[in-house]
């Protein structure tokens with residue numbers, strides 16, 4: 374379908390979810406009351422007038438964000454990773470999960486998926502209560518919980534011997550570095566979560582001797598974009614309306630999900646910085662492209678001279694020094710203090726080189742402390758989806 378037609382459909386779906394949210398979700402009824410009325414809500418440009426909401430709004434209004442047409446106890450709950458200290462619960466209705474299944478199927482079909490093929494999903498859900506990953510339905514889908522040890526995960530995946538593997542990037546990398554490299558030969562692996570740099574992609578492709586594709590998703594919106602066979606990232610304009618608001622970091626993503634009616638998120642600030650693209654993909658799809666995901670807006674590093682570095686840029690630089698797939702965390706504590714955590718011991722001369730290279734990246738006014746660890750401390754380990762984090766606020 375061409376882009377114009379898709380945009381038409383998108384606008385209709387957007388309009389519907391706004392009207393629905395106004396009449397069915399107490400939170401929106403309240404915060405929109407000064408902006409819209411029953412007549413104005415039908416205007417096609419109404420979205421621009423609505424306030425942008427953020428994590429804090431969800432946290433403070435958790436009971437008012439569920440549509441009056443749904444019973445919270447019967448919904449599927451997905452928790453955000455809680456890296457900002459507070460875990461958010463997002464509730465989904467069953468039809469929205471079915472839509473998500475269909476979208477995932479579109480992604481797999483693009484790569485020649487056949488129904489007899491086995492798919493392993495590494496699942497963040499703990500199987501106690503019904504989670505998103507257990508409601509994904511594929512003829513031969515298998516779920517391996519992320520919290521199992523790497524050894525047990527590898528044993529299980531070898532037994533299944535899947536053609537397709539889906540998991541967050543850190544889980545896939547950890548499996549590579551386990552004592553026993555998994556003897557599986559998937560046709561392709563789809564990763565999400567951490568920022569995927571080209572060097573890590575290449576590294577994983579060599580280890581698994583397969584193709585690595587990336588998806589852009591979040592607990593709040595589920596599926597926003599996915600890579601086609603050409604490795605171009607297509608944005609799902611039939612699931613969400615994404616606004617790309619330019620600031621000095623790049624383009625801030627404001628998302629509206631029009632599939633989930635249980636807990637609609639309208640103009641939700643995801644806190645992600647991306648670079649959209651006007652290019653057209655050679656695969657022929659009308660879904661627009663996103664050129665790059667640069668990281669979370671909170672995690673851009675701001676240097677004393679005012680220069681700003683994206684998490685992806687810092688990540689790429691570190692990978693070029695220590696090798697792809699090696700675990701590290703960078704935490705900017707203050708404008709003048711950055712800590713680099715490196716896993717596994719490195720020798721003294723290398724440390725000296727690292728210190729000099731860090732100065733090259735961050736400048737002479739920044740003090741970089743390098744901490745070597747065999748295991749990362751718990752609070753650092755918790756920053757699962759964020760290799761680079763910053764506690765310094767940037768005024769946008």
Ligand SMILES: [Zn+2]
Nearest residue numbers: 601605654656
């Ligand atoms: Zn494409």
